[in-house]
Amino acid sequence: MxxxxxxxxxxxxxxxxxxxxxxxxxxxxxxxxxxxxxxxRHTRRRRVHEVLFFNELGEVCLDHHRGKSFTNTNDCRNSHCSLRSLEKIAVLMDEAQYSIDIAIYTFTSNTLWLALKRALQRGVSIRVISDREMVYCNSSKIQEMAAFGVPVRGPFKTNLIMHHKFCVIDGLARVQEILQVKQRKWPRPYESVLISGSVNWTNTGFGANYENCTISSDEILTRQYQEEFNRMWKFFADTAEKFLKSCVEKSE
Ligand SMILES: [Zn+2]
Incomplete structure (x- = not known):
């Protein structure tokens, strides 16, 4: 038929x-x-909800890792392994698609700086809010970041200390802002992630102190932290040049 x-x-x-x-x-x-x-499925990446604790057990496996590639802590049997926890944060930065907004009091971790550099090379937009004193502490990575063109702002006009230790990766509002600027309608798959806790991004913080660091893809938390970051970013708008000038002067 x-x-x-x-x-x-x-x-x-x-x-x-x-x-x-x-x-x-x-x-x-x-x-x-x-x-x-x-x-x-294809507009979301993996969701994460986890707390990393740093304590006296974090470095008992240090000998096991010595001399090995840092990016291979999966075989470590120490459930408190500081290196593995730090690596988890670096992996989240490696998965960033559009933005990483950082509000950090002290930042000297080379591992995280390397992850951020890789993100910059992928075209991820990074913004930093830091404390005006701690930016210039020994081995601060903030100056290197500024030299790489990362915009840095902070509380020059208040006496308040910028004591936060949080970071929002691919926050919804920030991604939408970037897509609008790039005139793109459909995003690549991404997941908003919050990293926040007591830990400063330093070797002491990640290895020698009792600290916590919460990682969460929760929509409400990521939105609230992104909103506070955006609010501070606007409030410190006129400090970017001061930071850059001082960073360049210090690195000379
Ligand atoms: Zn370990």
Whole structure:
């Protein structure tokens, strides 16, 4: 039977036409549902919810790692391994697609700076808010970041200390802002992640202190931290040049 004849038969037969119409609608909605699921799966990366604790057990495995590549702590049996915890944070930075907004009191960790450098090379937008005194502490990475073109702001006009230790990776509002500037409608798959806790990004913080660091993809938390970062970023708007000038002077 020719295809045209089949259509004529279906059209001329009311029951057959109704059944075909229902089957067609069911198939279309099934396809639509599959398409929505596919889109959801492919616009989100993995979700994370975890707390990292740094304590006296963090470095008992240090000999095991000595001399090995840093990016291979998976075989460590120490569940408190400081190196592995630090590596987890670096991996999250490696997964950043659009933005990393950092509010940090002290930053001297070379591992995290290397991860941030890789992010910069991928075109990820990084912004830093730091304390006006701690920026210039020994081995501060903030000056290196400024030299790399990362905008740095901080509390020059208040006596308050910028004591935060948080970072928002691919915060929704920030990603939308970047997409708008780039005139892109559809984002690559990304996941908003908050990293926040007591730990400063220093060797002491990650190895020699009792500290905590919460990692979360929670929508409410990531949104609230991103909002506070954006608010501070605006409030410190006129400090960017001062920071850059002082950083350049100090590094000379
Ligand atoms: Zn270990």
């Amino acid at each position: 020719e295809l045209v004849e089949m259509f004529d038969l279906v059209r001329s037969h009311p029951i057959l036409a109704t059944v075909t119409m229902f089957a067609g609608t069911a198939l279309a909605s099934e396809l639509l549902w599959k398409a929505i699921q596919y889109a959801r």
